[in-house]
Amino acid sequence: MIVVMRSNCSDENIEHVLTFLKNQGLTGHPSVGAERTIIGVLGSVGPSGAPGGLGGINPTLGENLESLPGVESVLRVSKPYKLASREFHPEDTIVDVPTACVSEGVVHIGGNAVIMMAGPCTVETEKQLMTTAEAVRKEGAVILRGGAFKPSTSPYGFRGLGEDGLKLLAKARATFGMAVITEVMTPTDVPLVCEYADILQIGTRNMQNYMLLDAVGRTQKPVVLKRGMSATFEEWLLAAEYVLSQGNPNVILCERGIRTFEKATRNTMDISAFPLIERLSHLPIISDPSQGTGRRDLVGPMSLASIAAGTDALLIEVHPNPDEALKDGAQSLTLDQFQSLMPEAQAVARAVGRTFITG
Amino acid sequence: MIVVMRSNCSDENIEHVLTFLKNQGLTGHPSVGAERTIIGVLGSVGPSGAPGGLGGINPTLGENLESLPGVESVLRVSKPYKLASREFHPEDTIVDVPTACVSEGVVHIGGNAVIMMAGPCTVETEKQLMTTAEAVRKEGAVILRGGAFKPSTSPYGFRGLGEDGLKLLAKARATFGMAVITEVMTPTDVPLVCEYADILQIGTRNMQNYMLLDAVGRTQKPVVLKRGMSATFEEWLLAAEYVLSQGNPNVILCERGIRTFEKATRNTMDISAFPLIERLSHLPIISDPSQGTGRRDLVGPMSLASIAAGTDALLIEVHPNPDEALKDGAQSLTLDQFQSLMPEAQAVARAVGRTFITG
Amino acid sequence: MIVVMRSNCSDENIEHVLTFLKNQGLTGHPSVGAERTIIGVLGSVGPSGAPGGLGGINPTLGENLESLPGVESVLRVSKPYKLASREFHPEDTIVDVPTACVSEGVVHIGGNAVIMMAGPCTVETEKQLMTTAEAVRKEGAVILRGGAFKPSTSPYGFRGLGEDGLKLLAKARATFGMAVITEVMTPTDVPLVCEYADILQIGTRNMQNYMLLDAVGRTQKPVVLKRGMSATFEEWLLAAEYVLSQGNPNVILCERGIRTFEKATRNTMDISAFPLIERLSHLPIISDPSQGTGRRDLVGPMSLASIAAGTDALLIEVHPNPDEALKDGAQSLTLDQFQSLMPEAQAVARAVGRTFITG
Amino acid sequence: MIVVMRSNCSDENIEHVLTFLKNQGLTGHPSVGAERTIIGVLGSVGPSGAPGGLGGINPTLGENLESLPGVESVLRVSKPYKLASREFHPEDTIVDVPTACVSEGVVHIGGNAVIMMAGPCTVETEKQLMTTAEAVRKEGAVILRGGAFKPSTSPYGFRGLGEDGLKLLAKARATFGMAVITEVMTPTDVPLVCEYADILQIGTRNMQNYMLLDAVGRTQKPVVLKRGMSATFEEWLLAAEYVLSQGNPNVILCERGIRTFEKATRNTMDISAFPLIERLSHLPIISDPSQGTGRRDLVGPMSLASIAAGTDALLIEVHPNPDEALKDGAQSLTLDQFQSLMPEAQAVARAVGRTFITG
Structure with missing residues (x-):
């Protein structure tokens, strides 16, 4: 100082x-x-x-x-975070997620291979989830996303199926061998979600919900920590520090767009997060172009840009019939669009010297 | 539509x-x-x-x-909130807070009278709290602020005294007759904080912590809902709608600055919130110039500006020795500065046709 | 460093x-x-x-x-501007503007007295200008605003009457004794505008038009320098430094709102500019609540807030028939609204210990 | 409407x-x-x-x-711009730039081939420019960038060599066969810069300098129009409409980062501009990752991301000795770094089905 x-x-x-x-x-x-x-x-x-x-x-x-x-x-001379910093921990952190559909039985997030995480924004019905899971698995996704507890800006919006949604996710996992990522919104739900999920997701609105960060920090589950919608890199890494300092080293950062004056997109994706976080921190970082743009027609290009810039995984919303989605239909890819994206994503990964794990 | x-x-x-x-x-x-x-x-x-x-x-x-x-x-043609809208509820909402130091025994927030809420950012010691409470009460503050549960951007920061802090606040209330406002950070703490507080505060980081909004919505306690640091007016009123739709009509909005590119102040206070919220909603709105600026030397002018623009109350951090504060010392007024501010605030209130309740 | x-x-x-x-x-x-x-x-x-x-x-x-x-x-330890800094020039700068309608024959901007500058956004017709000038003068405005050269976001918008507009402004000045402020948009127009105007205005889009800053810096005319729509205080003072370093000491800063994510107002007025610039710089600073909000119903409250926070003058758009204005009708006050505002503005000025010059 | x-x-x-x-x-x-x-x-x-x-x-x-x-x-139902819109002009616009070093003698911007534009931020000396031009040409850049008239936030900063700089650029063009892009800052300089440059650049601070837009619109020179630092897509396309409506169809848009709250980078590049502008407009769009990040170590990854997302060209600052650059050294690549970037850029271009013209 x-x-x-x-x-x-x-x-x-x-x-x-x-x-x-x-x-x-x-x-x-x-x-x-x-x-x-x-x-x-x-x-x-x-x-x-x-x-x-x-x-x-x-x-x-x-x-x-x-x-x-x-x-x-x-x-201030020193950075205010320590455990999350590259200076303190020069080696890359690799977060391992048990995943049956991969020959090795485990997916390594943060290594050379890029990973595809895909699925519906929100679990709506068994049919919707199973159809989506089957389709994205077939194209090479190895982790299934799907919200059971959903934040909604309006109290009149759909807030998810709760534990029923978690059970459907578990069924999809059993059927297709994919690991499951799903959101947890409050400390008292952490044990329940841990029973069903392989990766806990902390949403953008909860990036500074410190008691929730403490609670997931006391587990050993991998935690995807989304960037707050107006969080600086420093605040984001301090939120990661909360989880790390409670003893859970398995933190994965997720860039999902920040709030700016621009109205044509839901958020502005900060693609520089990928190379910059790599310099500041040893933690893996993944990309959510669905939330990051809010527009289906931008998800493909922003996925490719994220890979080119160094993301460790993509987290993408896919819906068998987006026009009827209960949530975020406008930003969900159709199954066909997802099918087209996968080979493009793999081509860009190869172009930047990375592999792409498809199981 | x-x-x-x-x-x-x-x-x-x-x-x-x-x-x-x-x-x-x-x-x-x-x-x-x-x-x-x-x-x-x-x-x-x-x-x-x-x-x-x-x-x-x-x-x-x-x-x-x-x-x-x-x-x-x-x-979209219609506003997405209803219970919070001026259209649905044309009359001003007045939130009543029992307050012994006022002759009537109750303070009305949202009426013609402007109210001063003051106290330390965080309850640190009995002496610090009692000294501050005595001083601000003497100058005419009728509500005492003070954090017992405190959000901290860093996990290494001071997070408050917890229930011990609440007990000290209760002691100050008993001694000086002021009503007490203090923050609640997680649903499980709501019953505990309700035991001690007259007004529950939802902090900026929790404006979209929906389970917390639900929880305070199930009480009848007055709730001060701070604007999220990058929340639009619409999102803010939708957060209020969460509380209202659970059955608690006693919502008070609080402008505390938004995040912009400017670095010279901690936040940029959006003073237009006062007249604009008055048009959009029937709910009272108050001003937090301490958080809103982050700089002690701006708290006075921004307090006066807030009153001129129509705030219903001020929420101000005061510390007997700001240089030694455990939190936010740089934005806390000294007791002398607070003493100077009070008559200025009252003069501006009179100039815009409002009274100022001092007990 | x-x-x-x-x-x-x-x-x-x-x-x-x-x-x-x-x-x-x-x-x-x-x-x-x-x-x-x-x-x-x-x-x-x-x-x-x-x-x-x-x-x-x-x-x-x-x-x-x-x-x-x-x-x-x-x-960096030192500020990058010097001539504009309070450190270099501890005394307040007062900019004098010759104004026939004031008994002293001159208006001092930056002293104890608050000044009202009012008039149409854009000079449209002789009748519109003269009607407005007469009305605002009658209520106590001493400086007349009106655009002859107008920036328009669209190439299909109205760009002003040019020299004809300047001539009308000169006629209004001769008739009512008010000083005239009008915008100059390009270096080659500086001599022409100087012939007619008492104060040159640099618009928000031209805050970093350095050749224009150089050009007005080579005159001795008072210059109102509007804050760029996303300019930091530092960049704004560096733009002032351009004018000052060319030898023109008569710079007046003007806060007119900054760009944020909020969509309900055209801009977000940064009211903290008034007390903060006073600490950083010796230059006068004035307020433009018309551009700052874009909404007629907010102009009054934000005018009062600006005075409470320390502005040296108000710059307000007034139109005899705003529904038919060729530009910015939605943010122009009617003559009646202006009439109501004046005594309120004077009351707040008195409450904060300032006078209000009305001629 | x-x-x-x-x-x-x-x-x-x-x-x-x-x-x-x-x-x-x-x-x-x-x-x-x-x-x-x-x-x-x-x-x-x-x-x-x-x-x-x-x-x-x-x-x-x-x-x-x-x-x-x-x-x-x-x-509003319709877009406020017409000539710039994809609806009005469904086919892609291709801007042709005469370029001796390319076998065809002309470079087509906006077609399938990606183009590299590189060179120093500012022309400093003949040696600096010629060394840089030779090196970037050798690696496959076909257009040479270099500022002769430079905007500087501080009046004490280096503002370029003026016409002497233009002459050096012309010499480099004659020697290496590259086309030249350079900035023009004020209407009166347009004829002079047109004498020397193949592409006129309008900088971010001048995106809404309407008289300058008019002036370059009256030429037929290709114009690179940088996005204003807080301009929406709509405002940017309206600025393009100024140039187009004066009769110059050769407009090329350039994303160079927008202003956000994030402090770790100079600007936040909005990579979604590439796919989104392609939907809204027929005009080519290029990427400036040097200005867009302000950090040399991010230029490579953001270049690759821009190509993956659909940019038509890269505009990159290169300096033989960035530590001694008179301007923007921190964001200039060394010659070695540029040499490394070129094959990576070409690999990503191939991966997304595009060629890369290197002459």
Whole structure:
């Protein structure tokens, strides 16, 4: 942490800062320049395991310093997350998901192979789910998506089948050998969803639902953590840090578009997330172009762009009859469109030196 | 709902839309223009009580229509919220909060009088809370704010004293006669927080935590619902609709700034929320300039601006020693600053024809 | 400027940075911490008069440093603008505008008195302009706004009457004694507009039209510089710096709303601009609630909020018959609405200790 | 255009709207629904050639209607641009650029082949330009980029060599046979830049500099029109409409990132622009990942993503020694990095069924 003093600050101001730091168990190192003085605070990591520069101390220290007289600004040197950072954990994390339809019996997310996760936005009926699962499995998807607990912006919208939906997902898994990813929305549902799901999904609206993050962090299930709709990379990695710091290392990030002023798409996909997160963190990252665009006709191109930029998997909404979907029909691919996408996706994966696991 | 067909669509496309609507129990009325055909769908309100144009039917109908061949776009005519709308409920809602320090024994939020809610961001110690409560009460605050359960962007940050914090708030209430507002973060905590609090606060990160909205909707406690950090007015009112539709009419909206590209302030306060929400909804709306700016030196001016634009109350962070606050010290007023603000706030309230209740 | 090295950088990396700085005529001061090394670069101001830390040298130095091996980030200590900064020029700038209708013969923008600037968005006809000018003057406006050269998002929109519009403005000035503000859109028009206008307006789309900024900077006319629709405070003050550095000290900033995700208003007014710019800069700042909201029914409340937060003037669109305006009718006040606003604006000004000049 | 009346509007309100429309030479067709009345206004295209629904009439008609009593909202049915729209011009536009280094002597932008445009951000010296041009030509770039007139956020920044820079570009063209793209910033410079350049570039800050758009529209030179940093697709296509409506059909759009809340990248590239613009318009679209990210390490992945999503060309900043660049060094590729990128880009182009012209 670096404290930048105002150019016209007094010696008393500087003394005050140094004393304040001392009272926090820290030491400040002033450098007097021609124009102004800066004070370096290079604290060591404290006992709590918090990241450097925080050192087990109050993370609002910077803000408090900023409000002392004569202080112009406080610059943070270290990243506020630790367990999620590439610096702390240089090797890529690979999250393993038991998956019967793959010859090895397990899918590795975060390695060289790209993975396809597909299925309906929401589990509606047994027929809808089984038809979709069969079709996407046939084309090479190895993980089945489908919502049983669904967030809905309107209280009058469909909120999912609940445990009945989970049971249908389990049936599809038993039939087609695919692993299952489904959303969990509240801490008390975590044990129930864990019974049925292979991967827990935390939705964009819950990225900062800290008690939910704590709860999934106390399991060992893989967790797909969607980026909040206006979350910075730093906030996203801090949300991952919640899960990691509870002892669950199996976190997978998911870019699903951010909110901007543009109205022609539901969200603006931030494709730079793929290469940038790879630099900042060791965690796998996947792409949700269905939520990311809200438009079926953009899902294909954005899937290919995600692969070209380095995504570890695609998470795609597919519906046998999107016009009648109870939720998000406009962004669901038809079975035919999904069938066309798969070879294109594989071609782009090969072009960037990656394989594509289809089971 | 209005379906706009493409200018080059075929008669079959139009027939398809009409049949699709019929299968949903609706009737489409085509108007053939020189350039293109539009189809009006003016459905009646259905049995579920959902707002007009939705009529108890699938709210994703519009999206599904949009993906039919030949359809250019679907325009929604009605607002998607009903109970929260000014159209449905033309009279202002006044939320009453029992408050011993006021001669009448109750504070009315949403009427002519402006209210001051003040206190520390987070309850830290008995001394800190009691000192602050005494000081803000002395200046005319009638509701005491203070967090016992606190969201923290970092898992290493201070997350509040929990029930111990609630007990301290209860003690301050007993001592100074102020009503108490405090945050609840998860459905399972609602009964506990209800025991101690007069007003439940839903934080910005939880505006779309639907199970929490359901849970507070099943109580009759006043609920302050903060705007999500990138929520539109429509999404915000839909979140209010969750609480209202569960049977709790005591919803108070709170503008606390939105996320923009500007970095000099923590958030950008959307002051137009005050007059605009008044047009869209009958619910009271209050202002949180502490979160809204993140900077102590802006809290005063933004408080005055909020009153001038029509806020029903201010919610302000005050700390006896902000430099040592465990959370959000940089945006907390000192006791002296709070003392200076109160007469200024009252002067602006008078200038716009409002009173100011100080007990 | 401070160079933060990566925690695992080599001694060669540090040497490379120090050599690089030396080649730029600068000296780096390394501080070796437990975790990492930081290098302070506290250069003096160079001969070009550029702000400290830049010292007449390449302002992209920071970016270049950031791309050297082993460098984590480069933190800028000084502000990139100088002439516009409060630090450089602690006293408020007052811009004087000759105005016949005021007893003193001049209006001071940036002092204690709030000013009303009003008139049509666009000059359409002599009758429209004269009717509006007479009405707003009668209520106390002292400066007349009206566009002769108008930016239009569509090439099919009305682009103004050009010089004929300027002549009408001159006629209104002669008749009612008001000073005139009007927009200039391109460098070659600056001399023409200067002949007729008392204040030049730079529109939001031209905030970074640098050749236009240079051109108005070479005059001594007061310049109202609107904030770009997605400009940060820093970029805005750098645009002001363009004008100031050409020798024209008469710059007035104008907050007119920024672009956000919210669709219910045309823009989101950033009311915090008023108190924040006052801290960052000595320049006057005024408010345009017409452009800032795009909705007539919000202009009144946002005018009052602007005054409460510290604006030096209001710039308001008024039209005798807004339904028939050729441009921006939806955000123009009627003459009656303007008449109602004036005493309210004056009451709020008094409440915050300011006068209101009405001539 | 569709006028939606309030549910409680009076018959007089409806009559007023119909009369208002009649006075504008239009006819309204009311549909009376259970809940509310809507009025269709399906005007024919007027003599001015403006797009349907505007019909040569005032484009602010909608706003004016919206402010009539009893009107809830006005919904626009037609797109506000015409010449730029895919509906008006179903075939792809191909822009031809004479280019000596290509065997055919011309490069076709907007066809099946992807094009590489590369070179320094800014022309600094003859050696820097010639070295870069030679290197990028050798790897297969066929168009040379380089700024002679440069916008700079700070008045103290480098603003380019002006005509001397143009002369150096002409020399590089003569030597290496590449076509030249360079920026023009103000109408009076258009003739000069046209003398030297094969493609005129309009920068992001000038996307709505309408007099500049008019000026380049009066030439027949290809124009690369960068998206404004907070421009919607609609505004961008309306800016293209300015150029097209002046008679220049050779418009090429360029996605270069938009402004969001994210701070880790300079801008957020909106990769969905490539497939979406293809649906909305017949104009070619290219990608600028250097400006779009501001980070050299992201340029490669975002180039590949752009190709996968459908870009017609890449526009990339390359510098022989980025650490010493006078501008934008942090986002410039080294010659080695550029050499690595080219085969990767070609592999992705092949994977999506496109060729790559390298001369």
